[in-house]
Amino acid sequence: MSNTRDVPFETTIHVRDACLCLHAQRAARTLSRLFDEAFQPLGLTSGQFSLLNALNRPQPPAIGPVAQLLAMDRTTLTAALKPLERDGLVAVTVDPDDRRSRLLHLTDRGRKVLARAVPVWRELHAAIEERLSDLEPDNLRGALNSLARSRPPREGA
Structure with missing residues (x-):
């Protein structure tokens, strides 16, 4: 077994400190944990809250647009539902206009649970934004949305 490093430790430190993906994952896990704890008394997870909120529309959406909004593939969304x-x-x-498509409806119970969850979300969200006041949360949202919409080219593609 060789004692030489294929990747120098300095590179590990650089990736740890500079990697946008790592920092985004850490922040996402922390936010998810905070919201999971806040929604726990309602029997929801943060992901379920986001999904219920995505279904709160004047007309029931099809699976495709909801999957796109939540950046999920259709199979993952189906499992989450x-x-x-x-x-x-x-x-x-079943969508009456296209029997191959499925429509997603909030039930009366789903609307009630969502209505109880929104004030919980508002309170925690405001507290988190307050902690980010030096950062300007609208700029952070804009940057995150920009990243979510773009796909950087892969080398050799």
């Missing part, structure tokens, strides 16, 4: 459907918060129906 199962517990919400089981708990009576969401109903999935």
Whole structure:
């Protein structure tokens, strides 16, 4: 076994300190944990809150637009819908205009749970934004949205 390093430790430190992906993942995990704890009394996770909120539209959306909004593939979204459907918060129906497509509906129970969750979200979200006041949260949102919409070219592509 060789004692030489293929990647110098200095590179490890540089990646740790500079990697946008690592920093975004750490922040996302921290935010998810905070919101999971806040929504726990309502029986929701932060991801379920985001999904219920994404379904809160004048007309029931199809799976595709919701998956795109949440940056999920359709299979992952379908799996995320199962517990919400089981708990009576969401109903999935066949689109009468396209029998191959499914429409996602918030049930009355789902709307009530979402209505109880929104004040919890508002309070925690305001507290988090207050901690970010030096950063200007609108600029952070803009940068994150820009990253979410773009796909940098891969080398050799």
